[in-house]
Amino acid sequence: MSAEIPTPGPGANVKAERMKRGWLQDYLAARAGMSKSLLGKIERAQRPLTQGMGAALANAFGIPLDELLGSAPPPAGAEDFLKELRGVMRRFDLPTDEPVHVEHLEHDLVELFSLRGDANLAAVTKALPGLLKRVQNYAHQSGLPEDWARVADVYSAVYWLAARHRWMAMAELAVMKQQQAAERSNALARAVAARDEAGTFLNGGDFAGGLAVVDQAVVQAEATMRGRARYLALGLLHLRGLTLAGRLEDKNTVQRHVKGARRAAAQFDADVDVQGIHFGPENTIIHIIATNVDMKQNADALDEGERYLRGDFTLPATRIGPLHMNLARAKLALKDRDGAVDSLADAWKVAPQMARVHPTSQELGRVLISLHKRSNPKVTALAKKAGIPL
Known part of the structure; x- marks a missing residue:
């Protein structure tokens, strides 16, 4: 563990x-x-x-x-919810006959994905056990592909929560159940499950293994999917491939996935939100910025990031928070310590719960506090939020 x-x-x-x-x-x-x-x-x-x-x-x-x-430790008071969530996941194929009101289900799904977009980890943790139990029960009762797609979507949210905290046993179990639900659903759900499976490789540091998962899923999507869903699936997969290749600093593979993501994004006038999953021109830019930092192209990352933030961006906190973290990384690499502090403070302002648990935020805080000591009041404020003693 x-x-x-x-x-x-x-x-x-x-x-x-x-x-x-x-x-x-x-x-x-x-x-x-x-x-x-x-x-x-x-x-x-x-x-x-x-x-x-x-x-x-x-x-x-x-x-x-x-x-x-x-x-990272769970949100305060979340232990009982996490225990219940693990139990629901284990009982994936053991539904109860409790009645489920589909109209309430739709409302609660919209609320869950809104909370995820806001990077409200505590509220997502609280909402997941009961909602997952109900979507599983309803899918077993109806047997319809669209209802199993709901199950896969909720398991993707479980993966997201677990990966943010680096609870990898839960993350890997969530992806396994997500794949089982996706197999009873549709090709888009299967592509998203492959993306999340590649995410477990990313979280574990096996970047090459994650790329292999992405490449296999891209081939499958290209061969079997059509229309809008095809571009959404390919775009999401290429963004995951872009991140993995950037961690390997593999320039050729980065460029291949950049081209693939941009081709897919060109099919959308604006970013779309499908059950909490965002893809389009903006999210593609966000991923390219992060990969530029991984590839040590820090000036390019800053130029692109500052240009993006000056525009009318629409992405939620769960994407904008990490963007500020990556801009802080780029500024620190270029020896702009004060600028790095400002960008990290922006990440805390936009997505405080994510900033508390994200390894990039944690590591930037550790280094900036060490470099500044007590000389910068903004650093002192960050240290207090992060719980790091000065």
Whole structure:
């Protein structure tokens, strides 16, 4: 099980894992294929641990990336809801005969996906157990593909919640059940399930494995799907592939997925929201910005990000919060510490619950607080929000 981190900063776990094994920095650096100087900066909170570097270090330790990053604690008072949620997931094929009012179901689904868009992790956690139980019961009663699509959609939300906290046992179980529901549903649900399956590879640091899942799903979608659903499926898959390739710093594969995502996005005048899943021109830009930072193209990321934020953007907090985190990464890499603090503060303002648990936010906070100490009141405020002692 992933180690829970008492204060934000996945990079802090690197030294703990190294010391636990009795390894010297030279030995770990050599195993991870990085310089001792870089490793030392990560351990001393002078350089943020990126997902790519984290994957190399996790591989050197022989553990999954999510274990190195550490799992985030559940929202306050959520333990009972999570226990109930696990029970509902286990009883996927054991429905009850409780009556389900479909009109209430539709309303509650809309509310769930709105809460997800707002990055309200606590409310999503509270809503999921009862809603998942009802959509499963109703799908068993009707047997209709569209009702199984609802089940797959809710399991995608379970995956999203679990992945945000790096609860990978729950995330992987959610994807397994999502795939089972999708097989009884339609091709779009199967494509989304493949995207989320690739996400578990991303969370675990197996970027190449995730790309293989994406490529297989792209071939399947191209061969079997038509119309709007085809472009939505391909777009979502290419965005996942883009992220995975960026973590590998594989320029050619990045460009292949950028082209695929842009081709699909060109079919939509504006971003669409299908059961909490966003795709279109804006979300494509957001993913390209994040990948530019992974590829160390930080100036390009800042230019694109600032241009986007000056426009009339429509994406919800669950996308805009990480955008600010990635702009903070780019600014820090370009030695604009004050700008990085401002962007991280924006991420906390837009999506505070996500900022508290997201590894990028945690790591940026750890490094910026270490670099600024008590010299910047904005950093002091961030430290108080994140629970990091000064």
